[in-house]
Amino acid sequence: MINNDGIVEDEEKWLTAAIAGIQQNAFYMHRALDSNNIKDALKYSAQMLSELRTSRLSPHKYYELYMRASDELRKLEIFFKEESRRSCSIIELYELVQHAGNILPRLYLLCTVGSVYIKSKEAPAKDILKDLVEMCRGIQHPLRGLFLRSYLSQVSKDKLPDIGSEYEGDENTVMDAVEFVLQNFTEMNKLWVRMQHQGSAREKEKREKERNELRDLVGKNLHVLSQIEGIDLELYKDTVLPRVLEQIVNCKDDLAQYYLMDCIIQVFPDEYHLQTLETLLGAFPQLQPSVDIKTVLSGLMERLSSYAASSIEVLPEFIQVEAFAKLNNAIGQVIEAQPDMPVFGAVTLYSALLTFTLHVHPDRLDYVDQILGACVSKIAGKGKLEGKATKQIVALLSAPLEKYNDIDTALKLSNYPQVMEYLDDSTNKVMSNVIIQSIMKNKTHISTAEKVGALFELIKGLIKDLDADSDDEMDEDDFTDEQNSVARLIQMLYNDDPEEMLKIICTVKKHILTGGPKRLPFTIPPLIYNALKLIRRIQSQDDNGSEEETASATPKKIFQILNQTIEVLSTVPVPDLALRLYLECAEAANDCDLEPVAYEFFTQAYILYEEEISDSKAQVTALYLIIGTLQRMHIFGVENRDTLTHKATGYSAKLLKKPDQCRAVYACSHLFWVDDQDGIKDGERYKIIITFF
Incomplete structure (x- = not known):
């Protein structure tokens, strides 16, 4: 087996040797340029560019070598501009460089001179561009061809016959510029896709990584297209987008399809996407099953959402083109075309569509409910969701709460609770907390039993x-x-x-x-x-x-419900809490002049004290609560009050510790003599207790 470290070391040696070759030939080229010796300058520049014929370097190392060579070519281009103004015409230079021995150096030199040729305006720009893009077909090695065409794109991007450009004229139109860039893009993409078939199957993963490093070379063509001023909506709709999508779909390469679809979304204006939505969305179901469509399509919806949020004036456009219906339909087609798409992917798409809908159609609750319903249909039968899918469900359910700031609106969505059913227990709690926090934050009052x-x-x-x-x-x-x-x-x-x-x-x-x-x-x-x-x-x-x-x-009916409720609490058991609540209810019944109800609550409190509270400290606390509450009661007749007072005194006398007994009985003494209530002045018992102390 070959050691990877050894390969890296060899690459470094080959790169060093190639750079040395470029530097040496560049030195002789500069010397020839200084003496105005065109033949020698072309000879040494061709030898310098021959270093780019290597097949030993990885794309990363080759890029470094290419940059060295292109730096020297810029100096050569300056010389050609000056030379064309002196002794040698640009047409002669254009013919002369085509005599270079090897095709790769010849084409690099041809592109360099071609750039000067266009700038001279001695020939229509469209003819030179067409000639150059066709001649570059001579390089079919994927890596070399990609960098050659990248160089062509670089030297020609400021010389395209665009509207307002100095190269526009009767013979040069925007269509010529568009045709040139599209053709170069198509050929570059073919070369890029072909790279995956180079080498052994064992190195496929390495090749895909290397291809990924080169994607910007291809994507720059789309960026150049987006910068052409003459591409209006009609031209984009009728020519540019269909041609680009055709190439993307036909290449059948998942890496290229994913990257280039994302490029289209990122580089062209949002308005164009909106007006060509049907065409753009129609390409998604045709992509390879392995393409991460959810990320690209979510990115499109995110951009459209931001576009809608940027100005209220654009919202009628969304309604006019029926954006929601088209996006919803596209998501359904994508999911159908990719039966193996994980639940996470489908939920991500619906979450992005919901965000889009809340921005564009905030008043259409039926759209929101429709999205939730579609999501339910997709996850039906999957059981409780886990991992990434649950996070997307939480995002999906949180979006309406954040938009409307009103739980009432969410409660109107019939599919909202159905989506929550698919959350695992821990995530269900997280979502429930989100709902409660939303209510708290917005101080929402839920005012009906149904809600x-x-x-x-x-x-x-x-x-x-x-x-x-x-x-x-x-x-x-x-x-x-x-x-x-x-x-x-x-x-x-x-x-x-x-x-x-x-x-x-x-x-x-x-x-x-x-x-x-x-x-x-x-x-x-x-x-x-x-x-x-x-x-x-x-x-x-x-x-x-x-x-x-x-x-x-009625108070009586409500007290009955409270009695039943506290009784449940007394069995938990938290008897001290239940006792407090019984006494609170007794005091409320006192305020309502309901003596039987108040007496019943005291009775329940006493039963709880006798049967459930056994800890001595808890008994002392409970007794002080009972005594304090009883002292504030005014509803009881003599008989009922006497019974409750004697019970409290008896409990006090039976406390475990003598100091506790004394304090509790002393507290009970005040129950026998209350100045502001008639009939509660039992002097004999009051004296006995006071004397006892």
Whole structure:
């Protein structure tokens, strides 16, 4: 086997020797030029250019050699310009250089003199250009031919008969310039494609890498075309684009097709792309299956999106040419033509189309939903997506939120939740967080039970256990942040109509109760407090003489729902939290003058204390909460208050530590003597407790 290091060392030796040959012959060429010896100058320049006949160098090394030679040719070109003004005519020089012995040096010299010939205007530019581009066919070696034609393009690009150019005239038209560049481009592309067949199959990967390094030589022709002022939309539509696309499709080379399609999109104006969209898109399904079409087509849609965003005045053009329908149809054809295209590729295309649609047709929600539906059809049956595809789905779903700044709009898209179904559990949570953050950022109020139900169905990844194992593996801080986001969302739900607000509360309850024991402590409290706000609002309306209270939206009905909800929380178990919520509800019932309801909440709190709270510190904290809440109650009659007060005193006396007992019983003493409430002045018991202390 040949060592790669050895090949590199040999290449360096060959390059060094070739450069030395160029330098030596260039020295003699300069000496001949100084003495106005044209014959010797041509002889040594031909010998210098013969170094470019080598087949031993890689494209990278050959480029270095080519640059050395082309630098010397520029000096020779200057001499030819001066010489044509003195003793030797340019026509004679043009004939003279064709006597060079080898074809490659002869053609380089011919291109150099041809450049001066065009500049002299002694012959029509189109005839000289045609002659040069045809003669270059004599070099069929791919690497040498590419660099020769690149040199031809370089020396002629400022001498094309363009509109406003000094070379334009009766005999020279823009079509001549276009024809020359297109012909040179076609021949260069053929040479570039042929490079893949040179050498053994084992070196295919190396050859593709080398070909990739040479792509700019071919692409420069398209850049030259784009700079020709005389190419208007009609000429581009009728001649330039069809000819270029024909060459790209017919070459059947994936590297060339990918690069050249991208070149077209990058170098020609956006307006031209829009007006020739059907022709351009028609080429995509004809490309090789291995071509990365998604990247090129996404790039086209990105450029058109930017063009649409640049000025509102161009939007009618998009509607006139039916850009959305054409792009949507093209994507469908590309996906159909490439059945092996990965899901990631298809989703990327639809994501780019959605971005385009949001820029051009922001008011057409039906277009947005149509794109999501097409995406669902493509990924149907694939199961949960993973990797790159999930990132594209998140981008797809995030785009409408960023554009409309309103979750209400996203909820109108029937296919939106269907797309989310294909996300794996972890990505589903990421997307759910994106939705919640959008709501928070824009302070969106979800004001109907129907919308709340749709929203909570969307973010179910944060509300219910989709995968218990994923929650166990999740970082505790991340989990807490997620659930706190859900809690803040619940607090934002609001409707002025008590009836509708009650429906919202019931809808939220139905969804959050599907959460596991880790979630309920985060999600139930905000629901309870939101419901208590509704109760106080209803009570305030009643106090103001409002008669709009309905049969369902009553404090009593809402307290019943809250009691059921807290009961679920008490089984998690987080008894201390459940006890706090029972006491909060009891105090709210007190404000509504609902004694039986308040008594029921206290009873539940006492049961929870007796059965679930066993830690001594937790008992002390719970007792102080009970005592403090009971002291603020004014709704209880003598019998109910007496029962609750004695219970609290009994619990205090049974605390584990004596100091805790003393403090708790002392706190209970105030329950027997409250100055601002009639009938709560049990002097005997108050004296007994005070005396005890």
